[in-house]
Amino acid sequence: MMEAAMDSVTGDSMNGLFCERALLPEGWASNVALRFDARGTLTAVERDASSDGLPRAAGPVIPGMPNLHSHAFQRAMAGLTEYAGASEDSFWTWRDAMYGFVRRMTPEAAEAVAALLYMEMAKQGYTAVAEFHYLHHSADGRPYADRAEMSRRILAAADTAGIGLTHLPVLYAHSGFGGKPPSDGQKRFINDVDGLLSIVSAMEKAMGAERAGRRAGLALHSLRAVTPEEMRDALTGLDALDPGAPIHIHIAEQTAEVDDCVAWSSKRPVEWLLENAPVGPRWCLVHATHVTPAEVDGMAASGAVAGLCLTTEANLGDGLFPAIPFLAQGGRFGVGSDSHISVSAAEELRLLEYGQRLVQRRRNVLRIGDCPSIGGGLYRAAVAGGAQALGQPVTGGGVQVGQPADLVVLDADNPKLLSRTDDSLLDAYVFASDGHAVRDVIAAGRTVVREGRHVREDAIRAAYRRAIEGLRRDT
Template identity: 55%
Template structure:
């Protein structure tokens, strides 16, 4: 059945437009976007309508220990000491707790302006590292969580085989992650019908160059391409300087340099973090058409460093944002942190504004939507015909937004409100999931999450 929404102001791929009538069909695809229109009986949005932002990098289970690692456990804490704590937590996850944690997380994402998520999923087996009777158990739990919350999902099962460059054997606390390449390709075949049934996209995530040897990486990419030549491929790369140093010691090349010379990197790929690159690597990576997956709040939380966004954009690079470890679950907060990181690094303001879009919040939103859609492998690239009706309506009566022009309302949402507080309504594939800022399952999902977290962190 055809549905319509009228917006006094809407952010289209070309910029802001007035009196926009958006029409979509029963599948949730936009069939018409008409500026300078009349409501004609359509529902009227409570404020400016902007495209929902795809979250291009998520480890769902990590939401349950957000805030629990903010103490100094070593003389100098780092990503690597944090990782040890994360492994201890991952060892206690059950299928039931993962589904409860992910369901709440996805509700949070929707309430915070994300309408789609790329789930980088690497906890595969039971607590002892033994495959479940149904090897897809934990993957299916994530698909169910996304379906229950009503968020779009790109599921990226993670290939993880070694503990370091040079095919170092996996550590004991990595046993839940380990799969052979053939086993991973079998898992993707097993998951394909379930993913297709709910409109999900299925891709692959070679975890990192330190966790996937070269032969396995090549075989996995070839196998995935044989299953689906358009399937997205995501990989952690150059997140930490130690990773860069270890890669050089192993291969004589930096991680991004090695990857570009040894893998068929193109528009299907998402280079997650890519924090530590040389100017030549920025140029070469951007030329592939791959998306840079920037996770500003996690990168700040872990002390990773700051991506050189002006240099990336200078070369035409594409990017999107993710909440990664979910220290923060808020689309606007990621944009704010991204811009503020650039300001602190460069001692400039409005760094990510463009000549076409001088309002930095507008420019960042449009770019994050386009890059996130590409990384997700889904038609969620904005308010345009043929794209999915993933929409966010701001609350024009919110005190931070009231009586402002629409482009300033978006700026106030990102830079001047509590961020989630200015979101009124969210639609995914034309289905309204958030009304008055709340998900219908908010309370039930929150209760289940708290119970799952308590069980997971409780002492034996």
């Protein structure tokens, strides 16, 4: 594994930070002293404090954004499917191209690609990621000697980049509803319940207790990829390991999936899931693009998080999640970069609002509660929903005690942010920044980005370059 992964302390370890302005759950505050323990957990948030020898933040401080949905290996194929085929292109034609690409991915390449991706996430203000990990086995479909080999590579990449990780090994057993046999292109993904739970157990042990922001959970790929019996057994097994562990699932992403689910069960996907699974706050329903008003009501009432991946959903032509009625009922959401066609928290939030504007043909649509700032409201809500989806302590959308010390220092000298303060700063960050608005990033109390540059940038880029050259040679 990459040498850097041997040491999880990526950058300077800190015991605190003094912020002239910081976003707290109750709002913006001045002269805030933040204190961290050795694990990188926030132990104190003191308002109207003195710097008391703490290092000073070079700009306004906001909580880091959790990225609640990632398929790291797909970062290496971003941009490779943007050409018109002989037939009409869709999610399903993209998936066929992905199957061809994934055949060539070695463990070493997977680690290098994930490390580069996680570095890019940090530079864009993501401080933790939920890795929805289904690339488990060797190219011929046989498990590695260590069944958790690929999962350990993801953890090593997170160590190298220094960001938090909620690792979600994925149960993927079938190619369609009703337990259809998997296709040849899926053979690297396939596990039975016992095999999958062995990976979850191994990763729980591998996470350790030395660093805040690390968690293991489980993902069900989709209703088409697991049978009801397999779902039940997997959830029972997970509860035996960790009854509070996060559970994620792809759901209702495409209309064809909805039609196939109705043909199989006479129920729509979210409808079936709410009736047949213990959906609650530990669940994240990823995409949920095609849902009825009754399904929206059920999702909001369940307390589950809607995992929205706007840039990927747009890239694949999936559709738009009905955010207005969902948020009106207090529904919880977070954002993820999914296939990593873009890796920008601000862009995900911007596209979430813009998609609704295009449908409604009006502006400033997604007002959260009594907050008039669209950018500020969306940012706080996505931080809170993302933390819930990653299995982190509950947050009010601001910097608070008990959370990992995951902090983003915005570049107040960026021309797009210049002279902006507080929520107007967040509006500018979400709707007007050009991707260079993040100055410094601290993850679990350790500096990982300094003045816009990752502390291990050269080594990570070099390893990625070698991996890509190797993949091309294998083409």
